[in-house]
Each structure stands twice: as structure tokens, then as C-alpha cells.
Amino acid sequence: MRNSGAVLILTFIAILTLQAAGVSPPGKPRLTSCRSPEKETFTCWWEPGGDGGLPTTYALYYHLENSETVYECPDYRTAGENSCFFNKNDTSLWVNYNITVVASNALGKNISDPVEVDVVYIVQPNTPEHVTAVVVHDEQGPFVRVSWEKPRTADTRSGWITLLYQLRVKQEKDKEWEEYNAGMQKYYNVFSLHPDKEYMVQVRCKPDHGFWSEWTQTTYVKMPDYITRERSLWIMITIFFVFIVVILTWTLNVKRNSVKLCLLPAVPGPKIKGFDKQLLKSGKSEEVFNTLVIQGFPPTTDYDNLLVEYLEVYDNEEQELVQDGKDLSEDCMKSKSPSDIDSGRGSCDSHTLLLEKCMDGREGSGSNQHQYSQHGETRWASTESSESQDPEPGSPESANGRGKTWPVVFPSPQPQPHHHYPVGAAKPAYHSVPEILNHLSPHAMSSNYHQLNHQDILQQERRFSKPACRHSQSYNQFNLDGIDTPAPGVAPSPSLEYVEVQRVNPENMLLLRPLSDPNREPEGSDCTREDYSKVKEVTSNNILLLQRDMSHQCVDDYSQADQCTTQQPPHPCKPAVHQSNSGMPQEAIRVMGNGYVDSTVLMPSY
């Protein structure tokens, strides 16, 4: 009793003393890895946990699966410190090993955690051997052929183990390796290495199920200095192209001028007749532009057509007809003039300048139109659909009230284009009539008011309906030349008088008759009286039906109307109201937009 107590106390003191000295039982060891290099043997390594200050021994124990027999490691030496080597006899494949390591020292022992190992799955072969890299010179270019041997321990001959190889290459200065898989073969050709550079080569292997071996020692190989075929090809191509470029440049240089002509064709200079470039360059614009003024423009002699919409003639003298050698055609044209030109003058006086009593001209308009349509250039100034059409510049404009304007060119300078003629001037009131581009048969001027617009000469193509013209008692002929002396016989009227244009004969003569002419034919010459007429109704075709003044045969055409689609030159006596669609009564008159009924004989534009 006393002894046991003493022993206890002594042990206690001893432990305390030992602890004070820093010794303790060993720490727990740990199995780090087990590896088999050839699937026939294997080795396990552990790391000690701490020896506790005292000499510690380690022992490895294992048992196979489903067996309780515990064996100790047969060989602690072969594999080095803290290892256990299992030789062939002790190695069984496809069997689980349960391995533990026990560390023990004077104070105690410690057991590691057990580890399950199946040898088949822990195979890691040794590195390949005898790695060689040689430069092979080929017609394509040199390349490197790397070859090696299998690790000595691996038995691939019998098929027991199957190895896959891998190699990697890089230059000394590169960071990344270039890896290649060689499969089961023991050589590999590396291409596309740069000339005159040194490369490092390494090889490793792996079983089909297992771990990669370590990389072999580096093998160095130096590529020879050579010009790659690719580069030589590029050099040749470059030289060739440089040569071509030089030749081209030389050729271009020699043929400089023709090249210039080809690439930069000459820009045609202005080809205005009478335009002198030198004069322009000299800076005197007036002289230049003066040369542009063509005498005798607009040319009036050559054209057969006279297209005069409105012609306001102020003639003091009696209107006498002057034949200038040109015959107005028998046919009258109905001019389809738009709403009148309101120059403040009651322009749309229908009865002032009526070309013709064009009653049935309308009926014949269809045929006329047909006739005109044969001329390709015939263009009818359409005022019906003026809303939809864009008016030509200067062309008879839409029914918003602006009428056609005709350029007025006077052979002799006149102060205003359409003003009074000097009374008593022995020249006829004539206007140079604007030129008509097409070759229509002479148009009949029907409007009483014409404002000749200079620009319209060339552009206007008037369509004139051709009324069935009656004969005209008298007509005023307008000299289209403009230069000629005033036609004899035209007595200027002493006062403002409206003239009715009866027709235009082929020689571009306007056959006029004064409204107050007593010689007027009863058919169409009676009324010159200005009068207002009431609008009876407006048809669907934008036609105003005017109420006819029953007292007089002549229907006056001053009627306020909203719209004017086509102009209807109402004959005073026979209102040539014409609607091609329906036979309108004679009272129906086409009116123009601004309220004036145009007296021009129109060609309906159906």
C-alpha cells in the first residue's frame, strides 16, 4: 500500500520532471503516399508527427480486406527513411490494403489514420530513359526527332502495363512549354522550330490508369541556321512585285500625258454661243453677258406655231388686219389656257380677244386632241388638273389665279410689256409672240390678255383646242417678227379697246377683231359688253355653269367663280362652253379661278 502510493508519487514526479524537460509521447504520424512503379511492388511513405523529444520508432501494419490478419511491413530499408517497401511476394493486386503506422517512444505511442490502398490504382512509373533529340535535315526543312526508352522497370513486353508518353519543348527564354502527346510510341518529330535557336526537351510517361511520372532531365538541341522555304518564297515574291512596280512607275512616267487624259478627262468648258471665256477671265462681266444677248430672240421666223395665250392689245387705231404673208390656219386652236393673268386689267376678258367662235370646236377637240397627240411634243397646258400638276415654271399655272404669262419681247424697246401702245402709232399693236416649241398647227389666241413672259417662250407649250373656226370677218394679224415695221393698216385705236383674237393662221398671224367691231359676225361678234354673269351651279368637273343672260346673245364672262379648271373661251354669242363629256348647254361656261372667264378657246384636256 505504501509502496504503490510511493510508486505513484514517484511516477508523477517523474512525469512532471520529464515534462519540464520537454519530452512527450510521439506525435501522430501520417501516411503521405503509396506508389507502385510497375504494378508489381509498391512503397508507402509516412511523415512522423513529432518525436516528443525521445527516440521514436515507427512500425507499419497492414491487413488485407476481408481479413483480420495483421502483418507488419517487411522492408523498412529499401525505400529509405520512413518508408515501407512491399516486394512482389507481398503485393497483391485488386485487393485493398488497410495500412497504419504506429509511432512509439518511451512515453507512449501514437497511431496514424488508416489508409485504403489498391495497388492497381497507385501506379506511377519511373521516368523514361535515354532521351535523345537530333536534328533531321529534310527537303522541307530541318526538324527535330526526339526519341527515348521506356523506364526500365515497366514491363510492357508482356502487356502487363501500358505506357503513354508525353514530351515538352521550349526555348530557354520562354515561359511556357509546348506539350506534345506521343501516345504509345517512343519517338516524336517536332516541326516548326525556329532556326538558330536552342531548345529544351523533356519526356514523361503514364500508365493507362495511373499517375504521370516525373519529367526527365532536360535534353538540349540546337536548330541550324537556315532560311525557311517560306521566307525565301516571300523574298522572291517581294522582289518580283517591286520589279513590277518599278516598271509600272516608269511606264506611267513616260506616258504621263496620255494617262492624265485617260484618268482626268477634260472637263468641257462652257459652250455658250457668244460666251467668251477670256472676257470672263478678264473680269468684265458686263461685256460678257452683253454678248449673250441675242438679237432677235426669241426667234420667231422659223416657227410655224404661234402660241399666244393672252395678248392685250391697246390699239388706238382701228384694228386692221395686216397680212404679213403668213396665213393663219383655218383651224383654230383652242387654247387651253389656265386662269388668266391678272395684271389688273381684266385679263380674262373673253370677248376682247376671242380667237374664234369656237362652239363646236369643242366637239372637234377630241379629234384635234387626237391630232395633237400625234405630235409627240405636244403638251397641253392643262388647267383642269392643275391642282395635281406642278406647273412648269412660267407655264400656265394652276387655278389659283395666276395665269399664264407670256414673255413680251418687243422689237423696239417698250417701256412695259403689256401696256398701251401709243395711240396713233402707226404700228400695229403687236407683240412678239412667244415661241412655241412644238409644231402645232397654229394656235388660236383666245385670251384677251396676254402677258408675255420671256422665259416662257421656250417652255410653254400650249395646247389649244381647235375650235371650229368660223371665218373671221376681220382679223388682226400680229407680226411675229417683232422687228418688222408695223403692219400697215393697223390703225391704232384711239382708246383702249379690247380685241378679240379670232384665230391664228398658219403664218402666225393673229386674226383679231375688235369687240366693238360692227362687222362682227352675228355668230360670235356681238357681245363686247362687259358684264357679269351669275354662276348657276358648279359641276363635278369643276365647271361653273353660268347663267346666261337671256337678253343678249353674248354671254359675258365675268363671272365670279371659285375654281377654274379649264378655260373656256365663251364666245359672246356662242358660248363655246365645251365639255367633252357631256353636252353642256350653251350657257355653261368654263371659268377661271379668279372669277374671270377666259375667252380663250380651250382644248379640253380629257
Add this chain to the structure above:
Amino acid sequence: MSRSLKQVAVLLVALLCLDPHSRVSSAPICTHGPSGCHVPSLADLFDRVIQHSARMHSLSNDLHSEFEQYFLPSKNSIGKIYRKCHTSSILTPNGKENAQKLAREELTEVILKLLMAWRDPLFQLHQSMAHQQDFNSFSSNKALEMGDMTHELRKGVEKVAEKMRVLGMLGNSVTGLSPAETMLPISDSGEAMSNYELLYCFRRDSNKVQNYLKILKCRIIPEHDC
């Protein structure tokens, strides 16, 4: 209508233009031996069979690691309780020497036994995997593929054996497997094995098969790849 006519025309032209020698014609079944038929050599057969077994093993490996990853997080745990695989009754060499000591016939027989033993268990495995919600379809497809592959592999090995017998490399001591010798994966305790255990066992057995086939091949045809 015109399209079909065109196609017919093109076909006719193609047929006409084809080299008459290269026309495809029906070939007779090679009942008369190697003449007129391309008969694969033993080396080719072995190669095919070995590739097949490699594929089978990799499939089993994948499934097993999937299992381990998702259902058994602890590796090398003490809690692993292994029951015996149902094929442990088949005596298999567990080392290189042992395997090399076996005669070709015995080795072939071992292989065939192993493959045979796994026919039904793999089918059951696929069934149970397909029914369980835990597995995605990919895994269950793999199991199905595994089963088919085992079946094909067995057929292939039988053909190889037949070929070897014809060539005189194999004696007649190879006993045919009796159909009655079906093994059920019943462990000692009588319970059916779990999916994981089945996979574990099959992984091991497929590795065995692959290894044995390689040994067999390099023993019979040592020329290439050995």
C-alpha cells in the same frame, strides 16, 4: 415534279459516270473462308476487344467516381465496409506472375467467366439507377451502356477464342460456360448489394479483364504494341 425528275436524272448520270469497277455490289457472307471477304486477323480482333474493354473500364471508373463524389464524400474513411464481391469466388490471378503462369485457355476462361458473371448484375444496376431520382439520366445511360458493352465484349472474346481455336493456338480444354452457372450478387449476409458496391466491384473486375486480355494478346501476338 420537276425536282424529282432532276434528281432522277442526276442519279442516272452519276450511275453512268461511275467507274464500273467501283460499283457497289452485294457481297456474299464469308462462308467460304477468306476468299473474297475481308476477314479480320487475330491481331485486329484482339485490338478491337482490348479497346472495348478499355472503354468499358473507363465507363465504370467514371460512374464509380461520380458515386463517390456525390454520395460518399469521405474517402478512405474507416466507415467503409466492403462486402465481398460476388465474383470473388472466381479464382483470378492477382499478380503478374500468377497471370503468366496461367495457360491461355485458363486465362480465356477466367475472362469469360468474369464477363458472364456481370451480365445480370449490370442489368439490375441499370434498372435501379433508372428508378432512383438521385441519378441523372446521364448516369443511368452510362450504366445501360456498360451493360451493353459487357455483353458485346463477351461476344467478342468468344469470337477471339473461336479464332484461336481455329488457328490451333487454343486447346480444346476450354470449357463452355454453363448457363446454369449464373451468379447472383448476393453477399454473405444475404442482402443485395448496393449500387455503390456493385460499381466498386465492377470497376475492379473490368480492370482485371482488361489486364488479362492484354497479357493474352502479348503472349499470342507479341509483334506490335507489346
